[in-house]
Amino acid sequence: MPLTQRMYWKLRPWLTPGLQNSHITYAHVLQVMVGDAKSWLDVGCGRSFVAEWAPFRLDTIRRPRRIVGVDPDARALRSHQGLTWGIVASGEALPFPDASFHLVSTNMVLEHVEHPDRLFAEVFRVLKPGGRFLSHTPSARGYTTILTRLTPPSLRVPLAQVLQGREAEDVYPTFYRANAPAVLESLAARSGFGSCTVDHVDSSPLFANFPPLLIPEMLFIRAMKMLGVQWIRPCLLATFKKPLERREPSAPAIQSAAPRSGAA
16 A cells, blocks of 8 residues: 555544545445346446445345446446446437336436436436436535636646546546536436435545645545535435326416406
């Protein structure tokens, strides 16, 4: 383990006890939902369902009969080992019939979606009645997103390599058009979802690999937790459920133009 990571793990029990990466939180929720699903679609699946170091194993739960992944990046799809089928496609135009899946998931995808209304409409369409949609994404108001957006575009790729160990080809354009609770709730309502739950989620320090800023960041995380400030947390974990029956909006009552009895 690199020296910087050893430093973080030694400081963590003292400065940020109980803090865990949001990918681990997502993996635990996903593990439960996948175990209840007979068919599963992972939109923007990339090379794996969750970060490779996160605790997620399909062999420990009831594996869905169909596990389908879609991603516009064919190179990433070829590296994915857990799919029944991998299809090059966009989440805004899913190549499946209506009511095809019991579960749809997106992991660090919504921030890259240019037209979230289209994606939500497509996810709703391909879900079976009673099916669920789980999404893990950065929060537009989270402190890590704010810092990222303040960074000059020319520096974002090299910083992603230094701070997160990401290769240049794995850094995609971002729009952050579906990355706030109010926006997600609005998208869910417009698409027809019957319920929507959005939680702000903590994550590992952004500067875990950069010691000069690691301790200030950990102290900041601790202070925000003690003050109960949730909106500045880095990530969102959202769950949506498709109603068992599509409820059509009720027609407005038509008032009669005839005068009431006794009117002059």
